[in-house]
């Protein structure tokens with residue numbers, strides 16, 4: 001089969017080289033379409049890449065939290081057994097179970113509370129302290145995230161070392177809420193992290209469980225992953241355990257979801273020009289078949305089946321596709337370079353603040369996959385376009401083709 | 407003598423109006439060199455195309471090599487053309503994009519022989535027709551007579567039982583014509599390939615084993 005394909009390609013190569021100019025121009029038609037797709041998609045991919053890089057740079061990507069999830073109608077609780085399973089996930093370097101609470105200050109500032117083992121803070125969250133020191137186990141101390149610390153200082157005058165009276169909501173035996181006032185001492189304030197911990201009050205997990213009156217269940221497990229490249233693998237493993245994963249990686253997921261749509265739309269509009277290229281191939285090959293009517297008739301007379309004729313014509317189209325694909329990829333890379341040169345100042349002006357990486361990176365990105373896709377489009381399109389001329393040729397009646405053909 | 411072509415009550419009509427062949431009956435033996443004579447429009451090409459499985463008769467039977475040709479079986483017709491028949495046409499026989507050697511090899515491409523065997527066989531046949539030194543020339547670089555020699559080599563390449571030649575010398579001057587005719591005669595004698603040669607030159611007909619003459623679609627002698 002392959003050997004025969006090669007044979008057809010050899011014969012078709014002769015036909016193609018006889019009409020170099022025509023083949024070149026037709027291939028150029030396809031190439032322009034491919035270049036448009038490669039160029040515009042490279043812009044989309046470039047922006048995607050820069051956005052993801054910016055997220056990686058600005059956020060703590062390797063910190064995720066596994067939380068309870070409802071699977072098939074049953075809640076998967078974070079049990080000690082689950083925690084062991086999470087710890088066993090490859091690349092999960094450290095983990096710490098947490099309880100989450102919502103407290104409020106006496107002046108009604110909402111406090112998002114994470115109860116965590118102080119050792120876990122150091123190993124998993126790995127915070128940098130703006131001021132103060134870590135929590136001590138078992139005591140009613142608090143470490144505040146950067147933003148919430150600022151809020152409390154500004155509106156309630158809370159400073160390091162102060163005792164903060166906090167309302168903890170509990171429920172009596174009749175299920176009625178009772179707010180109990182508990183004093184916490186502010187021992188530390190974290191540096192700005194640009195993630196959810198900026199808004200969080202960290203307290204000792206044992207204290208949180210005691211206030212809750214339940215020391216057996218947890219709300220989540222914070223996991224520190226040993227490498228940014230392993231994040232999505234760990235997330236998948238967490239999901240297979242029936243839990244939900246949250247973290248900065250979700251920003252990457254939403255960027256990818258958005259850019260998938262953007263790239264698809266870009267590719268679609270650029271791809272419209274491929275229709276022109278396809279029609280050029282149809283036209284060239286129909287003309288070529290018409291010009292060679294007698295030749296095709298003779299080919300059939302000397303033993304070619306209609307299938308052989310289809311293959312011979314398609315092999316010629318394959319060359320147009322190959323040439324178009326190579327040219328298209330080359331032009332596409334050039335086009336991408338043009339977009340980068342002239343489009344970058346504009347994009348940097350628009351998005352430079354959001355994505356600092358734009359100012360020193362390319363806004364377009366040519367990946368090997370993109371070039372392979374460009375090539376594949378060209379070849380597939382040439383074969384599809386060649387189908388009609390090829391079938392037309394194979395349906396010629398050899399007698400009339402030989403009698404009337406030129 | 408073994409019969410290699412036989413037609414029994416072969417009729418061919420176009421659109422119920424034009425009768426191209428009317429009750430054609432004849433037989434050709436193995437190794438015969440037969441001229442098919444007749445005026446223009448008498449049905450010579452039509453008959454040749456039917457014998458080669460390119461066209462189907464309206465009615466009647468055709469037997470090639472002792473077997474009845476089933477004109478409804480497209481695969482069998484292709485096999486017939488590949489294995490038993492060699493065609494030579496009047497002019498512009500060759501594929502312009504291919505060299506002499508490649509043109510001669512071309513039918514074998516569809517017979518799927520291996521490449522080396524194909525090249526060897528094509529080269530042998532080019533020598534036979536005296537064009538070994540023109541193997542890599544394109545049709546446009548050769549004279550009409552040379553092109554017809556290549557076409558004859560191509561017709562022979564599949565080792566056919568029968569060569570059907572439709573006015574192969576029609577476009578040639580008389581000396582070249584004689585050369586081509588003698589070449590076919592020589593192949594016919596040496597290889598016992600059966601030849602059916604359409605011509606309207608009676609003088610050529612006299613130099614064959616036998617002539618069959620068509621008049622308005624019927625065999626008259």
Ligand SMILES: Nc1ncnc2c1ncn2[C@@H]1O[C@H](COP(=O)(O)OP(=O)(O)OP(=O)(O)O)[C@@H](O)[C@H]1O
Nearest residue numbers: 420424425426444445446447448449450451452453
């Ligand atoms: N496709 C067709 N439709 C209608 N009539 C046809 C068709 N093909 C051939 N004919 C008719 O059939 C008859 C025989 O034609 P054919 O080509 O066999 O003659 P010929 O003997 O080969 O003539 P020439 O010497 O000019 O080549 C002619 O009258 C021709 O007009």
Ligand SMILES: [Mg+2]
Nearest residue numbers: 450451452572
């Ligand atoms: Mg004729």
